[in-house]
Amino acid sequence: MARNTTRPTSRDVAQAAGVSQAAVSLVLGDKWRGRVSETTAQRVREAARELGYRPNLAARNLRLGRTRTVLLVVPALTNEFFAGVYTGAARVAARHGFGVVLYPSPAGIGPARDPFASAQAALDGVIASSMAADALDEIRGDQLPLVMLDSDPKGSPGAATVNLDIADGVRQIADHLLTLGHRRYLHLAADVASWTFEVRARELATRLHTVPGTTIRTVHAPLTIEDALTTTETALTTPGPRPTALVCDDDKLAAGAYKAIRRLGLTVPDDISVTGLDDLALATAIDPELTTVRLDAERVGERGMQALLAVLDGRTPDAGDIPVELVVRGSTAPPNPS
Structure with missing residues (x-):
């Protein structure tokens, strides 16, 4: 017998969950809060998971004008600081239904090739370290919201800056x-x-x-x-x-x-x-x-993602630098009098 390869639809999910297609759209579009109950939302998510349903993101993005994808541009993947920045950004993004694509600037610093066929169509916004700012020329153009990390707040090309003190x-x-x-x-x-x-x-x-x-x-x-x-x-x-x-x-x-x-x-x-x-x-x-x-790298990533979400929503991002802390260990002592 031939295998049924028909993809499940939102109507299938609605029938399995016992709700309307509109409710399915609200839940899977992360717009359900205040409109359907937590119990209903959970039922919809479980039905979608069991059916293997995947929404048609291309059609949905055409309707909403959002891909819910953010690009994080860093100078290198080998530095654990930037790994922490990614962790913090991804954590906040996940809570809001966004994904974060990590993109290292080639050779650490300098121009980068666009990692997408059309970055403007594939992204909602960009978060970038000032150490990889040159990579933005090809990726962002002047079309996408941008948050800069470790960047001069008076001369940054971004809509917002997030800095450590x-x-x-x-x-x-x-x-x-x-x-x-x-x-x-x-x-x-x-x-x-x-x-x-x-x-x-x-x-x-x-x-x-x-x-x-x-x-x-x-x-x-x-x-x-x-x-x-x-x-x-x-x-x-x-x-x-x-x-x-x-x-x-x-x-x-x-x-x-x-x-x-x-x-x-x-x-x-x-x-x-x-x-x-x-x-x-x-x-x-x-x-x-x-x-x-x-330096709290994860906090930098969190604040960067929160700032970008604020920009996308038309809000003013939180101001103020992130505090830092001196940790005194054995490598410092009074100078030897000799």
Whole structure:
């Protein structure tokens, strides 16, 4: 006997659940609240699941003008921070019946090819890290709502920005090291053209220069452990007084700095204190454990998705930066008087 390959329809679901087709449309379109009961909604979902019913999304999207799909553009998938951002965004999206497509910008930063045949037709909006902003030229054009993460709120191309309070995190690092007595600093800065790293450099210099007798030298390295190792080794062997504190733009750079310091026969923190920024898993995997600033990546993703939903609904997104926290561990100590 030939197998019946007819796809179930919304009428089939309505008959199985004992409700009208209009009720099925409301429930499966996530518009049932206040219009049908929770019990009815559950009955419809169970009937659809048992029948294997899948709504005709193309037709539905033509009617509603929504695909309920959001693109999250990040510079790389190998960084656990952006994995956390995705987790937070997807959690909020799921509660509102949206899906999140994660798209890494090729080579970390730079132009990206459109991952869809027509992005404007396939997406409701975009959430993007400022570190991957160039990828938006091909993906978004000027047609889709956009929320930017870690982006200059005064010059962002997005309808809204969601930022961590990076400036406060850097001030917390500077105040911690100044209180310990450090006056000679080396800043290992990320060699990345991004607003968030510009803030780190500016706030660090501003805070340190308020204390007389304080000096700071900045060197730049790509965001890899090997590049951080090479750059730090070169900086620490340059003639002149050796810095007593090394401030790194993120934890990966700090891990490379650790290797350079040990290669030179020095120790952390006896010869030089080291700080990071991110509180990645490697912050507690290296020895001594790293003093760093904890960034709540999942909260960034949650706020980013909430902001985009607000924009789509014509509401004003919540304002205010996300707080950050200095976590003091064994990599910082008062400078060695010798």
